[in-house]
Amino acid sequence: MVVNDNAGNLMPRGVLKLIASKARSYQVHPLSVGASLLAMVVNDNAGPLTPRGVLKLIASRLAPVRCMSFLEQQPMIGISFTQKTLAARKRIALVAHDHCKVFLLDWAERQKDKLARHELVATGTTGLLLQQRLDLPVESMISGPLGGDQQLGARIAEQRVDMLVFFWDPFEPQPHDPDIKALLRVAAVWNIPVACNECSADYLLSSPLMDQAHEHRIPDYATYLQNRA
Numbered sequence: 001m002v003v004n005d006n007a008g009n010l011m012p013r014g015v016l017k018l019i020a021s022k023a024r025s026y027q028v029h030p031l032s033v034g035a036s037l038l039a040m041v042v043n044d045n046a047g048p049l050t051p052r053g054v055l056k057l058i059a060s061r062l063a064p065v066r067c068m069s070f071l072e073q074q075p076m077i078g079i080s081f082t083q084k085t086l087a088a089r090k091r092i093a094l095v096a097h098d099h100c101k102v103f104l105l106d107w108a109e110r111q112k113d114k115l116a117r118h119e120l121v122a123t124g125t126t127g128l129l130l131q132q133r134l135d136l137p138v139e140s141m142i143s144g145p146l147g148g149d150q151q152l153g154a155r156i157a158e159q160r161v162d163m164l165v166f167f168w169d170p171f172e173p174q175p176h177d178p179d180i181k182a183l184l185r186v187a188a189v190w191n192i193p194v195a196c197n198e199c200s201a202d203y204l205l206s207s208p209l210m211d212q213a214h215e216h217r218i219p220d221y222a223t224y225l226q227n228r229a
Contacts, residue, residue: 079224080224082217083215086213088213091160091163092119092165093122094108095122095123095183096167097169101126104126107167108133109134111202111205115134115136116136120137123142124140124144124146128140144176144179145174145176150182153183156186156187156190159218163194163195164183164187165194165195165201167197167198168196189219190219191217
């Protein structure tokens, strides 16, 4: 706007000088404008042009800009991935906070026929209640606040758990909250399906992938270790 308002009163070189003086107060992103190319074209042609012609030339010669995709700008640093086959018979971890145990038990009883086709593992109290309610074998860790969540997290990292059903309580603070966050994080790291309530658990169990072998992406630990050596 400043350049246009004053261009009629300026000689061609004066227009360029005014543009340069106004541009100094702005920070130009390295990917936004090809400044050197633009300046070269304008300087080479500024002599024979009128002030308005200079501005028209600038507008017509905007430098091409290369836009980087989000994936190019934000790589997952230091991590490569590989494919792993999940077996048709899954190893399902079942966890529920105290106020959510009744919901998990009711859900598990309703889905008993589907759960019976897979291996079940749970934290201490939840595992005991599930065995009593379902009359199915359930491997029990110790209680969550005593380290059971960490035990399940270790199983996930060892690729010994294929799915996590975790009915966590959004209304009640937990004394072992860091363990809970660590469990959810390691589940995301190893790309296993996670259900956090009855509705999402129903969706997972109704998936056609639930009872068939399929490929999924996991961190390539061998390459990761080699790169750190």
